[in-house]
Amino acid sequence: MDRLPAAAAMPRVQVRGLAVEAGGRQVLQGLSFDVQPGEVLAVIGASGCGKSTLLRHLVGLQRPVAGSVLVDGEDLHAGDAARQAARRRRFGVMFQAGALWSSMSLGQNLMLPLQLFTTLDADECARRARFKLALVGLDGAFDLAPAALSGGMRKRAALARALALDPTLLFLDEPGAGLDPLNTARLDELVRNLRHHLGTTVVMVTHEIASIFSVADRALFLDDQAMTMTALGPPQDLLHSGPPAVRAFLQRETAA
């Protein structure tokens, strides 16, 4: 595997003293971490500890009550609406339930960002969309409506859409949940490939222990009791020398 780029490079994502609220309730506080260029960071923790809400903060859908999130050194909420929107287009986001637009076919779902934000012609858009679908193993599903897909296919299609604009920073919310082992492995392979060959930076919320060990460079453990992050490091190190709660989390699932 490639070595991580020198620490001198500016982190893609900087989180400083972030407090996270969900439904008017404080769920996390005092989060500070960086995501380095070209790294795969897994966000792990028990259900309900605020992983998905943290992700919503990282992509700027929710405004932090305290602290800040910087992407490429810029606050997500700085500047006017157009500037914020341009900043958001630099990263791809895959939502937990897919969030495919139900009135469009899969192909149109993938082509919409290209049509809106590039000058590519229709053929080129369609070719890129087909290729991205093939990357996630949905070759030939171009004309299907999202409603006609199984849950796992919807997930993969959502990842393909997140890749539509060739982002160099990807946020994935539980990419492996609801997929069969083969397709989970395939997604892991895709993420590894993106990171390895293209230097894509990936932040993924995940429960799949196998995925954590196979693709993540570092894992961030969120503890719902302590309401903050309690460990950050390479998964193997956490497994052997992390805090007890983290070791239990990682071991129980490896044992299962």
Next chain:
Amino acid sequence: MHAALHSPATTAAPPQAAWVHGAAGWQLQLAGAWGPLPGAAQPGSARAGDAAPGAATPGGAAPPPWPAPPEGLGPLTPVGFDALDLQAWDSGLAARLWALCAALAQQGVPVALDGLPPGLRAALQLAQASAGAPAPAPRPAARQAPSQAAITVAFFGEVLLALGRWLGGRSRLRAADVLQQLDETGPRALPIVLLTCGLVGLMLAYMGGAQLGRIGAQTYLADVVAVGMVRELAGLMTAVILAGRVGAAFAAQLATMQAGEEIDALRVLGVDPITHLVLPRLLALLLMAPALMACGALAGVAAGWPPAVLAYGVSSAEYWHQALRALNFTHLWIGLFKGMLYVALVALAGCREGLHAGRSAQAVGQATTAAVVKALVWVVVAATGTTMVFTNLGF
């Protein structure tokens, strides 16, 4: 997906692609810098982080025309790639190569990917890995899907059965459900029912006055307004308002529940969705309808008073006296019956569309539209039918 292969010091050459025939057979020669997306603000570079973040750097050059593969390729003429001068590639190039490989594979032409840079090769191999997996083909329908009319008839039947079970004491409605629906449907619809019925009464008075005045029978103006409102129009206008206000809301609520598998969750609990969801809504509307119609009819008759007195010279006492005399018991119960029928149709149209909606955001919108349209058509058809029947029966 954009990778630079050489140091950024070399100036980016325009992208090029051409087929050349060499010692190793046909090769596709790729050169220059492909991508990034033309017209798009370039994403902050992950490699170097050199570009000022957020600065909209101009996109890359438009890709060149893609050369057609040479004629006469076959299983015995393997093709390869020469990418020594390729400076950068993006997913556009990868997509073109992927399409090319698929086309060549169909002709049985062996393709060697060795000449490509490792990242591009890996992306192509990953995309090709799915080629073996069969495309999710639309499966042939096992049997004909039931028609819309059949669904409607079946739904009406289910509602009647559920109603029978409830009346027979074999199922229970939760009073809280009915009360909640009453609160949501009734009081807030009252102002708009009063307004529309009042305006219809006013209109009726003008039209009736103009026609009756020609034969000097203005005295009967009150009959026209009172009988018209009570027997036909109060129910009709109430139903039209409820179709837009309440029927549409029923359809949207139930369709959203359907999309979120909430109705399936009721079914697996053994709870009949018709009893649990449709009956409370139906009963709430039926309970609320007489009150709304009575208010609407009153508003209509009252609104007929000013034109009668001011424009057609009917005295005030005469108007009220005549209105009360015209309203016999038959008109009242026919009006009540028709209004209840219309409102039941509105509730059923809303619930039918909601329960049989698809499972997407778009389906919720379609169900809502269909509920309103169906309710209006059914109500007008029922109005015509009942009017003809009652008139021919001599009521």
